[in-house]
Amino acid sequence: MDAIILQTLNGLDKGSAYALIALGLTLIFGTLGVVNFAHGALFMIGAFCAVTLQRILSLSHEVIDESRKDFLGNPLKVDIPYMHEWLGPDLGQAVINWSVPLAILFSIPIMIAVGYAMERGLIKHFYKRPHADQILVTFGLAIVLQEIIKYFFGANPIPTPAPPAFNGSFDFGVLIGADPFTIMYPYWRLVYFAFAMILIAAVFAFLQFTTFGMVVRAGMADRETVGLLGINIDKRFTVMFAIAACVAGLAGVMYTPINSPNYHMGMDFLVLSFVVVVVGGMGSLPGAVLAGFLLGILESFASMAEVIDIIPGINQIIIYLVAIVILLTRPRGLMGRKGVMEE
């Protein structure tokens, strides 16, 4: 029982990341009709926004501290972050420690700009080209983006810690009456899950309750008719692309403390997110979220020692296996609409 709860919890954070990326992917597909292989790169760019902000905030300069001596008796040189000087050591350090949450604010304008540039600069020209061409050009773009990141940040993962307040784990077991220390769950993962839920809810609320969202949903259902009403759908779809980029970016920002970001994390997540989208049904928003969490949790269960004992290697292949089974039994995925991508 404990193990089941623990694995469910473990699956939630990965599932959250899948769901957030898949949500953007399927949103772009549903609105623009574009299969975007560069969407994982947006997730990665978000993560590196957090890294960049952390580096900016930690910028420091060398100061000779006369009060302390090194072992030769010379005055000690110490690095003082500018933040400490400007805001005082306590507040300054706090700002540095909280760089990941702060990066949310930092990354939003960047992600919107990147998304906008991507859509206007490249994707726009591929609306009428076959899906294979879209896959190929965005695949190329993904390579370019990841290589640019690699050039600036190197090939190694960059540890980006969460604020110290979230260090440690939450004893979930006590809460539900199990023995203490049986179900431990890191605080940050809890934060990540909550953050993902809020983001998903925000996207759905935006689409559900604003006029803008209504037009976009109508456009997803029937682009031509909405176009005939004299509404400029393209402009709104561009905005949707920026929003999708933003969602992926924020998912990346908050994911950095869970896994140190590296330049190929986008591709790693993209392949799985694509499977998620397809399992959920291309163009279905609830399907993407559902499939994201479902596959995240399934993956987590499959990595239990007890399961691996019975079926060795299942943890490595479970997602693909589920994808194959679902695609063969439900051609349109879990919640896909009829007529999408069935050419």
Added chain:
Amino acid sequence: MGILEVKGVGKRFGGLQALGNVNLSVEENTVHAIIGPNGAGKSTLLNCLVGKLIPDTGSVMFDGQSVLGRKPHEINQMGISRVFQTPEIFGDLTVMENMLIPCFAKRDGAFRMHAFEQVFHEKELIEKAEQMLDDVNMLDKRNMHSASMSRGDKRRLEMAMCLVQEPKLLLLDEPTAGMARADTNNTIDLLKEIKQKRDITMCIIEHDMHVVFSLAERITVLAQGTPLVEDTPENIKGNPKVQEAYLGESQH
């Protein structure tokens, strides 16, 4: 006993009864038209004949064999060819290649692994295809990229592709839909010419009365999924029931 015998065919889509008890008999070497207002179930009936849909009830016999449960390519191999409402051709291929594919299908069946033979060695088939292209006055377009042709030419090519297979039954789904008057007349002439030159049974779905009365020898009127009446064109013209159900409103 006609070459195509449809008995008691019905088809439901959810709550909609698209076809009720349809009976139809198409005699060999005749042109049989199926007419009816929009939503009468003409296209559903056609799709039941070619294997795209499987009717819920009833039987469809072609040449003494049932077509139900067979795949479209199997039904074609039995001798039914279909012309679509919007021309369906191989747009990436040349006109000649478009013609050769049905020739191969006719000779070699639904699948043959002829990966090591060369197309240009098949002189017999090439000649046959050229002959057919000549018949529809398209021989000069043989090397054209078929997607770049006019709609009328595409339609002619599609008919040539069907005819080169020497089908026993040619199904035409609104062959003049969306055509200008002149093009429609050309198509009528083409079909008449085809009929003159060879023994062929045609079944035309159409709602252009001009086309129907120029070509058909027998007409079935379909309304709300059931056949209203089946008769010769002269009798159909005078039939008050048909007038009321269909003709009255379409003659402007």
Added chain:
Amino acid sequence: MTDQTQNPSVAAKPARATKTAAPSRGIFGLNAKDTTLLIIVAILTMLAPFILNPFPEGSDLAQFNAGYPDLMQRFVIFGIFAIGFNILFGLTGYLSFGHAAFLGVGSYAAIWMMKLLTLNVIPAIIMSIVFAGLFALFVGFISLRRSGIYFSILTLAFAQMSYALAYSVLTPITGGETGLQLKSTDSPLLSNLAPGEIGRANLFGIDMRTSYELAVGDWLFTFNAGYYIAALVMLIGFYVSIRIFRSPFGMMLRAVKSNQQRMNYTGLNSKPYTLAAFVISGMYAGLAGGLMVAMDTQVGPERMFWTASGEVVLMAILGGVGTLIGPVLGAGLIKYMENIISKINSTILHDWFAFLPDGLEDAVVFILYPFIGKGWHLTLGIVFMLVVIFLPGGLVEGGQRIARLFRRKKSDDAAKTPAE
């Protein structure tokens, strides 16, 4: 357009006199144009050690020489891989994102043959084709029940599963992370090895690593047995692919890409055609995998990773998908870039631009630096994007456009002078 759209039977013949005039039959049952292409490719591959080594040893440009055995082998082996991929994607339009799995299966099959049976590469290569073909039959049978992006995802899922299994559970068969190599403990049934001797791949006694070096002045040319064997196999593979492209079967595959509905209503079953293309292209991939093992006698699971599948997609697109020669060109270009561009470093750049004024030199090097060395993937990504955007027909289309440009100029000139 691309060369595949011109059917040999109908291309460039006058409308009259066709009914009797048989097309000129070249050797190998190909038409004249294809025979010429095959002969040119054959000559180029045979003379590759010269052509790829145009710069004298020790000169500044010597690092652009690609005429060393290891790289030349990779050119032709990836050429085979890309030719096979092109039979599927180029003809039927089905985009497989999991072709590296077949390459991997072929590799594993080949190394086991060499470990157990004989160090002669022939049985190894045959087994690699057979196993890859069987695996492709299985994967294709399931994946081809869907089309479009669903097909791509299914193939990707199968390949990733193969990779994950080869990496973990199948370790007894695949050697897990470290992969498989020939070891001193192997004792192939038909090969006499001294105790403790590590076997070497051979073809009836010719060691794959045998090289003959020819020094002409400052130039050094290397003729490697392994390369020539691989090149010969590639030529056979290329010839077979020409035959397939020009066959009724190839025409049916293009019909699959063009209009499956019309195909089915024309009495053709598109499923077995597509599956056959899938299996054939899987066999090509297995052949490439087997040859890789024949050359370096080792294999690891990373050969099946999805990036390897992505690479062959890049090769085919870059060269010109659906054309005969394009995939080979694309494979060559990518492998050349991988090996040569990644070797350039900033010192070399500084050397090259030393003729510029100091400030300008630094600026140029600064701009170029991200694109070389470890950044070669960036160059690849940019080139690839440019090709997809501006040259959907790849290098072949680029070549054709240039050729057309020249031809137009010529005909313009001809138009100015009075006709004969």
